[in-house]
């Protein structure tokens with residue numbers, strides 16, 4: 245799948261921008277704060293209906309204007325289609341082939357992207373919330389039901405946390421907890437089950453990728469680190485029962501603390517290399533290799549789920565990789581994955597790659613320097 249073109253109107257620091265894209269590699273070079281990431285953000289928006297940087301849609305609208313419009317023609321599974329996104333204040337409207345979608349959520353699945361940014365390089369070392377975000381975005385992109393459950397879960401969680409505080413302050417009765425517990429368990433168990441299933445597949449793919457990058461010297465393993473007591477023989481039923489038991493035996497503790505202590509919002513992913521937890525004991529190089537292996541696994545995972553490779557967005561990350569990792573990445577994407585790279589320098593990419601478009605970005609203007 246690939247974008248054949250993109251059109252931005254009043255998006256971030258772009259007044260009007262129209263680009264014909266290379267189906268292989270598109271490289272955006274420019275100094276800091278010129279508008280390179282803004283282009284990747286617009287592609288991410290076309291894929292998910294959201295920005296990868298902000299939850300507030302109006303931030304994407306050019307400061308001088310009150311509306312933003314993004315359009316792209318995409319080729320996928322032997323067919324062309326068009327996606328349009330209009331942002332007006334905080335509201336968004338989305339059209340696919342000129343038909344307005346009832347919900348933004350329905351956009352999921354048309355254009356698939358994998359994004360790799362410096363934040364992802366810190367995925368292994370960073371806080372658990374970063375790893376939860378990673379797995380959530382991964383599944384949400386191919387499963388709108390999961391995305392829906394996630395949104396509902398976070399609403400229920402907020403209400404339940406408020407209630408726990410109210411009970412602690414004797415402003416509400418414990419009986420009220422029952423309804424919220426039920427919903428938390430119902431939604432949370434589905435989320436955990438989907439994460440476990442996905443992580444199983446990702447783990448195999450990431451291990452393969454990791455072996456290749458480390459010349460077979462290191463073995464990577466991904467494990468789901470849950471606040472519930474789960475092992476390899478999990479099922480939705482087992483998760484629900486375990487969740488129910490945890491909530492009932494820890495009710496007083498949760499009331500005392502005034503927060504929900506169990507569920508997918510507290511879970512994490514563990515990375516072991518040669519049986520050593522590399523979050524705690526790995527070198528920075530090992531952590532970066534793991535992050536790269538994980539991203540490459542994501543590409544393969546999506547291919548296995550949707551039948552085609554997604555589009556890859558490499559935001560500012562290329563120059564952060566050393567030669568070996570960079571070459572490995574290029575080998576994987578070469579001539580099969582449409583890739584967008586932003587960078588402040590060329591990194592000799594123009595010498596390695598013939599089939600690419602090279603753009604220079606300056607103050608919200610883009611000039612094509614090379615056509616692949």
Ligand SMILES: Nc1ncnc2c1ncn2[C@@H]1O[C@H](COP(=O)(O)OP(=O)(O)OP(=O)(O)O)[C@@H](O)[C@H]1O
Pocket residue numbers: 255256257258274275276277278279280281282283303304305306307308560586588
């Ligand atoms: N809503 C907006 N309207 C107009 N300009 C905006 C808006 N939002 C951000 N900008 C401008 O966009 C620029 C940032 O663009 P972007 O994040 O794409 O930078 P970049 O080229 O990727 O830089 P870096 O290399 O530092 O990541 C800044 O100059 C910022 O002031």
